[in-house]
Each structure stands twice: as C-alpha cells, then as structure tokens.
Amino acid sequence: MKIKPEELEDNGYILLDSLGHQELVPFIQTYIKKSTKYSITYYLCNFFVFILAGYAFMEGFDKPSYNIENRLTHFCYGLGIAFVLLPIHEYIHVLAYKSQGATNTSYSANIKKFYFMALADKFVANKKEFEIIALSPFVIITSILSILLCLVNATWTLTIIGILLAHTSMCSGDFGLLSFFEFYKNKEPVTYDDVENGISYFYQKVE
Template identity: 35%
Template structure:
C-alpha cells in the first residue's frame, strides 16, 4: 500500500530528505547535476553530441550563406530564428503538458502549471499527489523521450529544415536539465523507497525516503541535497 501524506509524519517509517521551494530551482538542480553518475554522463554526452552536430551544420550554413549571397543568408537566419521560436512557442508548452498528462496517467487529479519570470522556467506540479520512484521517473523523463524522438524523426523526414530542428533539439535538451537532475536523484537513491509530492498552494515540493533506504556510495551520502538545506524546484522544462 502506498503511503499517504499523513503517513509521512511517522518519523519511524519516513525521513524528509528535501523540501524544495519552487522559486529556487537552480541551486537544487545544479547541486544534483554536479554529482556524477550514469544519468549525468548520459545527459552530458547527449548534449555534446547535439551541440557538435548543430555546430557542424551551422558552419556549413555560414559557408553556404557566404557563397550563396543574400538569399542563403536570409534562409540561415530564418532557420535559426525558426528553431528558437518553435521551441519557445510550441515545445515548452508541449513539454509541460506531457508532464501533466503523465501525472494524470498515474492518478493525479489536480495538475497545475506555473512559471518563474526571474528564473525563466516553467513547471508542472500535481497538488498533494504522492509519486513513488517508478511514477516519478516516468513523469520526469516522458517529455524528453517524446519530444526528442519527434524532433529526430522530423530531421529525417525534413532534411531541408535540419539546422532549425537541431537548434530546437539543442534548446529543448538543455532546458530539460531539471528533469535529468530529478532522474539523477532517483539514481542516487535507487534501492530504497523514494516518495515525492507537491504543495501547489505554498509552492513547495517534498522528497521522503523510507527508512530502509540507504545511499549506495559515500559520494551520494555527502553530495545529495538533504532536508531543508537546499532550495530549488522539482519540475522544470
């Protein structure tokens, strides 16, 4: 049986590992991403691959613009601007909608969306819905799986738009760093019970560990955010 929020008050069964204020995303995400693991290695490799590929085609586009004159230069600018605009106007809302849809697939009924103008990020949250590690993983990873797969397919089908789509892929992947950080949190606490829920009214998220949970290395023991010492956000683009 899954625990209730009331159950988390039982300190003999659960430990509050982190309380995250939604207005403080970056310190929490940054600290998690500094802890090296297969999750961070994979995200870094993916980002480097996308950036290198985008750089290659951008360089080819610059050469083409120099050789092709004004029309080629305009096309290059349109591809770059189009990729960035497509990400901000279409992919960001889609990303958060997929987070929300995945929440609902696991049983959440009160899904809300918010943003930070200062931090320039958007996030989805499910008010007082408890997600276990399995649900939390799929909630975090689903937008990246769906959207990046869609972009890669479009690159194959529409090679003339390749550069613009690569720009969109690079921006989206870099914006999903918060999701990778949350997946890294799960990795660092694998083998134990992880539970999390959001309180949309006070804009905070809570991470609880079943007391049978044990860190698997001294590094994760010392570097993972604990209790209320780190503030951040739990659902990012």
C-alpha cells in the same frame, strides 16, 4: 503510489529533503552536477546535438551556394519555436502525472528565473513513477523532432536542430530532479508537491 502524504511516516518514511519552488534553480544546479546516469545522459545529449548543429552549419562550406545568413536564420527559427513548445512540454508532464494516478494537477512558472513546473498536489510518487513523469516530454518531443529531421529538406534541417538544442538544454530541471532520485536511490526516495505552500518534499525509506 497509493499512499497519502500524511501516511508516509506510518509506512516507514522520514523526511529526506525539501525544495521551495523559488529555490528550484540552485537545487537543480546542485544535482545536475552529480555524477549520475541522468546527469551524464543530459550532458551527452546536449553535446551530441551541439556537434550535430556544428556539422549542419559547416556542411557544404566550400560550395559557392553556401549561405551562412540563411542557415543562421533557420537555426534561430528553431530556437524561437522551442520556447513555443514549453506549454506542450509541461502539458505532457501533466498527462504523465495523470497516467500514474494523480488527479489534482496544475502549473507554476517564474518568468524572472525562467522556470516552468507541472505540479501534482499531494500526489506521492516513487522513483519509477517519477522517471515516467520527468522523462515523458523529453522522450516524446525528441522522438518527434528526430523523425522530422529525417523528413525535412536541407533548408529546414537547422530549424529542427535548433529546436532540439534549445529543448534539450531546457530539460535540465527534469534531469536534475532525476539525478536527485538516482543519487539517493538506495534510500528509496519518494516525493510529493505541496502546491499551496510552494514546496516539494522528498522522503526516504527507513531501513
């Protein structure tokens, strides 16, 4: 949106909610449990990958060549690689922010609470813009992994599935924030980050 935070009230917006970045986890837990299209999509994607992993583990179980240790090893490779992808995930967020017009971008992380954030200081984003920002890493990384899943041999299938399972699970923050926007969609919510004070603000349109 081509509007500055200090101009929101003059343009018919009032404060809807605020999120201290240290309180991100309980905020996400609240809205990922709401019945919205984004929370449902998140759980369905996780369920699908979990079933896929189960199938990959059990395939060929009755054959003499079946080796559970080898499959577990490659699956764990995937879980480890997913953590390596975290900086790429956040970088895609930043690129998505820039594609929507943000200029002052940065990163934040809390290792203890295990969350990572891409931020755009004082950039006001509406629901449509935020959907692009939040979904870009999930769509891009999932698409690439799905293509690789069709190309790798059976030995590395569980590695790709392990990456998919871990990465999809770690997208809870993105889907939780999207669920917030969807839950309040009738209020036409917008948001911006105050990086200096570690707060994200959400405003609603006054009818």
